[in-house]
Amino acid sequence: MRRLKERLIETVLFLxxxxxxxxxxxxxxxxxxxxxxxxxxxxxxxxxxxxxxxPLFENAHYGILPLLSGTFLTTMIALLVAIPLGTVxxxxxxxxxxxxxxxxLKPILELLAAVPTVVYGYFALLFVTPLLQxxxxxxxxxxxxxxxxxxxxxxxxxxxxxxEDAMRSVPSHLREASFAxxxxxxxxxxxxxxxxxxxxxxxxxxxxxSRALGETMVVAIAAGMQPNLTLNPLEPSATITAFIVQVxxxxxxxxxxxxxxxxxxGLSLLCLxxxxxxxxxxxxxxxxxxx
Amino acid sequence: MKDLVLRAEVKDLKFSYGDKLVLKGITLPVYxxxxxxxxxxxxxxxxxxxxxxxxxxxxxxxxHYNGEITLHPDGINILGKDIDPMEVRMRIGMVFQKPxxxxxxxxxxxxxxxxxxxVKKKSFIEERVEKSLQQAGLWTEVKDRLNSAATxxxxxxxxxxxxxxxxxxxxxxxxLDEPTSALDPISTRHIEELIQELRKxxxxxxxxxSLHQAARVSDYTAFMYLGDLIEFGxxxxxxxxxxxxxxxxxxxxxxx
Numbered sequence: 001m002r003r004l005k006e007r008l009i010e011t012v013l014f015l016x017x018x019x020x021x022x023x024x025x026x027x028x029x030x031x032x033x034x035x036x037x038x039x040x041x042x043x044x045x046x047x048x049x050x051x052x053x054x055p056l057f058e059n060a061h062y063g064i065l066p067l068l069s070g071t072f073l074t075t076m077i078a079l080l081v082a083i084p085l086g087t088v089x090x091x092x093x094x095x096x097x098x099x100x101x102x103x104x105l106k107p108i109l110e111l112l113a114a115v116p117t118v119v120y121g122y123f124a125l126l127f128v129t130p131l132l133q134x135x136x137x138x139x140x141x142x143x144x145x146x147x148x149x150x151x152x153x154x155x156x157x158x159x160x161x162x163x164e165d166a167m168r169s170v171p172s173h174l175r176e177a178s179f180a181x182x183x184x185x186x187x188x189x190x191x192x193x194x195x196x197x198x199x200x201x202x203x204x205x206x207x208x209x210s211r212a213l214g215e216t217m218v219v220a221i222a223a224g225m226q227p228n229l230t231l232n233p234l235e236p237s238a239t240i241t242a243f244i245v246q247v248x249x250x251x252x253x254x255x256x257x258x259x260x261x262x263x264x265x266g267l268s269l270l271c272l273x274x275x276x277x278x279x280x281x282x283x284x285x286x287x288x289x290x291x
Numbered sequence: 292m293k294d295l296v297l298r299a300e301v302k303d304l305k306f307s308y309g310d311k312l313v314l315k316g317i318t319l320p321v322y323x324x325x326x327x328x329x330x331x332x333x334x335x336x337x338x339x340x341x342x343x344x345x346x347x348x349x350x351x352x353x354x355h356y357n358g359e360i361t362l363h364p365d366g367i368n369i370l371g372k373d374i375d376p377m378e379v380r381m382r383i384g385m386v387f388q389k390p391x392x393x394x395x396x397x398x399x400x401x402x403x404x405x406x407x408x409x410v411k412k413k414s415f416i417e418e419r420v421e422k423s424l425q426q427a428g429l430w431t432e433v434k435d436r437l438n439s440a441a442t443x444x445x446x447x448x449x450x451x452x453x454x455x456x457x458x459x460x461x462x463x464x465x466x467l468d469e470p471t472s473a474l475d476p477i478s479t480r481h482i483e484e485l486i487q488e489l490r491k492x493x494x495x496x497x498x499x500x501s502l503h504q505a506a507r508v509s510d511y512t513a514f515m516y517l518g519d520l521i522e523f524g525x526x527x528x529x530x531x532x533x534x535x536x537x538x539x540x541x542x543x544x545x546x547x
Contacts, residue, residue, distance in 0.1 A: 182408065183377075195394065
């Protein structure tokens with residue numbers, strides 16, 4: 001009887017643990033099966049090399065490059081904002097702030113992540129873009145720069161919170177060793193604590209990258225939803241996610257090639273995030289070996 | 292041995308953590324090119340006293356010094372409010388209980404102190420790294436793998452690396468906080484021999500739990516008990532002919 005109970009508990013736990021794996025497999029399965037008809041219609045070569053993405057137009061083109069460039073550009077801008085600010089914020093919280101004050105500051109910073117992304121989207125469109133236009137008069141109403149910056153601000157807490165955890169877990173005897181030879185706080189933070197915590201900090205960056213790649217509302221609202229093969233942040237563009245939203249909101253018939261294109265877009269995004277996760281894992285392993 | 296010169300003086304030092312008085316008024320001389328051992332049962336304040344010398348307590352809240360530690364020959368009070376703890380730590384090096392090399396290469400570990408001081412000249416740093424590793428008796432073991440990870444060294448090697456790291460900046464006083472308590476007997480003997488050698492170049496203060504170690508390596512010994520200095524004297528005298536009953540009880544193993 002007791003053994004039966006143990007077996008039962010084990011099975012329940014296994015199912016709970018397996019559920020996320022099954023869901024992921026299910027999503028991948030659907031994305032792949034729905035993408036197959038698309039590739040019967042469009043060759044992989046066109047998909048990867050065509051410079052236009054216009055599945056909804058009369059003269060349809062199905063080149064993923066404009067969406068990739070849009071995704072890549074917004075993500076890069078967001079990371080340029082989030083990684084330096086997030087890392088410095090984490091170093092400040094971990095190395096400078098007294099514990100009592102940290103208990104107040106950290107939740108406030110984490111609140112940035114609790115703001116709904118649609119709010120960030122309109123914040124970018126109606127506040128940041130006009131502000132940027134004062135500096136860059138030629139900037140259009142929809143642009144990648146403003147969306148990227150706001151997205152960066154949005155992911156600061158993801159980067160800083162995890163980085164801070166990693167820095168705090170650096171044993172204090174390493175800090176003492178650094179101070180004991182006459183190092184300052186900032187030298188200790190940047191030369192000892194951050195390198196020692198780097199594998200954890202890398203995970204924080206990877207999470208930030210994944211968030212930026214998958215972010216939808218900010219870019220859909222502020223970047224213009226126009227697939228555009230460009231690396232100029234002042235132009236409007238569309239990301240993979242923004243395109244999916246755009247199509248989902250329309251009334252495309254089920255099974256049409258335009259409808260299937262969102263599954264292909266989704267599959268591309270999944271591959272992209274997977275690549276970054278693998279790079280992240282590899283980096284982590286590399287830094288852990290070094291320690 | 293060189294003549295007896297006063298290198299530092301602890302004058303009526305009281306130290307408290309929050310409202311707990313840990314050192315109750317210590318007065319103690321530290322002589323140049325001699326090894327001074329601080330002994331006493333756990334909780335007597337010997338490590339606390341050692342960590343006053345390089346203002347290590349300043350890293351934590353609620354630490355209060357009262358009294359003086361005068362560093363000679365310039366006569367500054369290193370506990371003075373106007374003295375930057377970083378300046379003190381540049382002059383007084385420390386080796387900790389547990390070997391704590393940075394997760395960097397052997398070379399970078401030893402060069403760290405010079406680099407944080409803004410030393411840029413590579414040839415100078417290389418020279419110093421070699422000299423310090425030689426002083427710490429580690430050079431022949433690591434000279435072919437200076438760029439490999441310090442954490443891959445054995446415990447005893449790591450501790451000697453930490454000694455080299457402290458020596459690289461040529462400190463005036465070297466503080467050793469139970470440097471062999473985490474090491475095996477062979478590594479311990481190695482470090483003890485090293486302390487004898489280093490005495491020629493630097494003034495040493497060592498905290499140790501091992502009375503045998505104190506007797507073997509030190510010239511002067513201070514016996515502390517419950518935050519008070521009970522007896523200070525030449526190690527020969529302390530270990531063979533203690534004047535205070537408490538000292539005698541402790542070194543004969545009757546308490547502690």
